[in-house]
Amino acid sequence: MLVFWSILAWTGFVGLTWKKWFIVKTGIENGKRYVRPTFVSLFCSLIPLIFIVGMRTSFADTYAYISSFNNAEPSFSHFFSILTNPDEKDKFFYMFSTLVKMICPHPNFWLTVIALIQILFLCYTLSKYSVMPGISMFVFIASTEFTYMMNGMRQFVAVTMCFAAFKLLERKNYFWYIVVVVIAAQFHGTAYVMLIALIFSFIKPWSKTMYVVMVAFAVLIVFLNPVLEGMQIFFEDTKYESQMSELISAEGVNILRMFVALVPCVIGFVFRKNKQLWKERKWCLCMNLSLVNAAFWIAAAIVGGNLMARFAEYFTIYQLLTYPMLFRYCFKGNTRIAVISAFFVFYVVWFWYELQMNWNVNYVSSVLGWYF
Secondary structure, eight states: OHHHHHHHHHHHHHHHHHHHHSOEEEEEETTEEEEEEOHHHHHHHTHHHHHHHHTOSBSTTHHHHHHHHHHSOOSHHHHHHHHHOTTOSSHHHHHHHHHHHHHOOOHHHHHHHHHHHHHHHHHHHHHHHOSSHHHHHHHHHHTTGGGGGTSSHHHHHHHHHHHHTHHHHHTTOHHHHHHHHHHHHTTOGGGGGGGHHHHHTTSOTTSHHHHHHHHHHHHHHHHHHHHHHHHGGGGTTSTTHHHHHHHHHOOOOOHHHHHHHHHHHHHHHHTTTOHHHHTSHHHHHHHHHHHHHHHHHHHHHHTOSHHHHHHHHHHHTTHHHHHHHHHHHHOOHHHHHHHHHHHHHHHHHHHHIIIIIIIOOOOEETTTTEEO
């Protein structure tokens, strides 16, 4: 686990000192001056993570991905056969992988390119919307969300792509937002769940409408299993049959994840009367999507794990914006310092628990000769 602790230590250092060595941009927003790192600075600080992710040869489902890549035919005929095959899922991912293999057949080059794309999408959004980028970077690592780059990387391409479309959602450019979601869904079909964000883009956090939606979701959870069992009939003999079976038969995920997901929601609820915070559309969206995230994790804990948890990941990533927003606008002076300090301790403990106690997996890179 040394390699993961090294990533956490590096990110913590960068998060605490970025103002001293990052190239920054300044400006005025809502009458207040802001200082944020540039896109290039954020990207450069995450190059070590790209390298480590790209050089792995074993971690969770990495072996299956490498085997699939090695077995792929690097030719345009294979590229177009994927495009024209009606039964092929997630076409764009495998088409893109074929193109990469035509350039370089080494699987670690491919893994590095995928990691590079994911980080580019991530840094694009953080550079524009994170008011405390050090916190965002720390949450990305300490929450173990970065592991999706290695375990479930195909889905994480779609997750980061939808995350990069946050600007379109915030500016009410719904047509192009839908276009991005549809494209992302060709990398991983679960991306269609992000169309839910369109509904929540019209709702004010902590309004009566929001409470009604939350109650409706709670009722949905209660009746979800019987509904899904009925729906399973319609998905028999289709490419979605295995996913439906997985959803119905899956056990609940670790209940602690549900409570972790609720933390920003609780803070937001406590400060629900903060008019300065909720007058801005982008922060309303972040809070709403964090609420949806918590709802999916509750469903994953109560109803079933795998597919619900996959849906949740599209919304979990918005905590990279929600936490900085809450810390910046809800706390001041020594209170802010105390809250952020407690937050850092909490997430370091969570990082240790997830990787050491819950996962207990090792990072292997035969390229580097590493086994941790």
